[in-house]
Amino acid sequence: MSVIEHWIGGRFTAGVSTRRSPVYQPATGLRQHEVLLGEPDDVDAAVTAAAAAFEDWREESLSRRTKVLFAFRELVNARAGRLAEIVSDEHGKVLSDAAGEVQRGLEVIEFACGIPSLVAGSYSHQASAGVDVFDFREPLGVCAGITPFNFPAMVPMWMHPIAIACGNTFVLKPSERDPSASGFVAELWREAGLPDGVFNVVHGDKVAVDAILAHPGIAAVSFVGSTPIARYIHQQASAAGKRVQALGGAKNHAVVLPDADLDFAADHLAASAFGSAGQRCMAISAAVAVGGAADELVDLVSRKAGEVVVGPGRDPASEMGPVITAAAKDRIEGLVAAGERQGATLAVDGRGIKIPGYENGFFVGPTVLDRVAAGMDVYREEVFGPVLSVLRVPGVDEAIDLINSNPYGNGTALFTGSGAAARRFQRGVRVGMIGINVPIPVPMAYHSFGGWKDSLFGQSHIYGPEGVAFYTRAKVVTQRWPGEESSGASLHFPTAR
């Protein structure tokens, strides 16, 4: 069993870590590695390396930074297959899904390749007589990222390519449940020509996270994970005077109107509820059937749930893999049981599924619960498994009210043939990312990603233009050169002439 080490100052190291955590292969249920759990001294070593590297990296020209970014893009593209295998083995998701995650991360790298125009400021010539005003953006210093298990390659790539392109240095604390992708990516950065110390990885648990939050050498923290931890990160990092963006959990509703193409809607609902075994922050976990759409929709989506091929991620025939741990499986199955106890109808039961040859894997089959009510545990909690709850409401206004009463506001979707209904919906919901006949509306890399309410703490959405703004701060220069159009000084507050 190999031991996964930190990456500090351009090399793998155990640092002072002695504690370890198992890394499973979810398909077999076997331990495949152990990962070191970092101590505060390991975080300090990474911050020290990153702070030293910042002195030179911030001075590198945009041209040189762009060259490194392009080289990194080429390497990630060339090794995407291997990276997807690493993700699939530790996370459990099927290879095609892991490849999709790498592709979406790659798109953020490609966005970051445009850094010269992204940080370009504006210039106001002759703002006052003989006076010009211009602004430009500078990096913050050492930035940290703390990331979840469900996208071990993509979510860190929402952060580090942009932070580094902006001239910062970076310390990543990936999920301890699937940590290998980060070391692999660190080696690609090095091969791309990134100077040692610009990108660092410290593995660990709460101990490493708390050390990051308290470290005076870290200027900004990006977090993606569950809501309770996002709230904690936001509070602690803010109290320590850091810039912070903290993206939390979700309960994403897809509303299906009777005028929608129900077969199309059911197809997309099944894909978005069961893809990656429901372990996506943008997964649809609640289908809201409006009026007469309900019975046919439940029939169609149940049929599609029954057709999903569940199996190990490395098998090309598999469409859906296992969930991340045995504990996650137990929790998901417990919430399904609670739903049934509390009055929901079990249309498809994925509990107890056994995959031949993988009997000890953490598999939960696609599950559909009908007639779920807002008070039930399976609706109130983020299930984060392949479970679709169907709620029935009489009209689109009740659907919007239901969504707005939910504490989360990450993503939502509407299936309809009506432009008027779509417009009413997109204006009415208090949710950050909305899909119209698009079930997983993850914004492209050149827009920014973020939810509302308990799905985001802090002002800044992640990646895209808001990512660039988050990882930089602006200076505005007002300048005149005496002698050209000089005017006399006066004691009143300066106004333009």
Ligand code: NAD
């Ligand atoms: P998590 O909150 O358990 O862990 C996220 C990170 O926080 C990990 O690096 C973990 O080591 C660390 N952490 C865990 N407990 C901690 C504690 N008590 N103190 C300090 N740090 C701690 O999340 P997860 O289970 O890895 O990921 C799934 C969650 O992430 C879901 O809630 C999902 O919705 C959310 N998520 C959100 C988005 C988004 O963009 N909003 C994207 C992906 C995942």
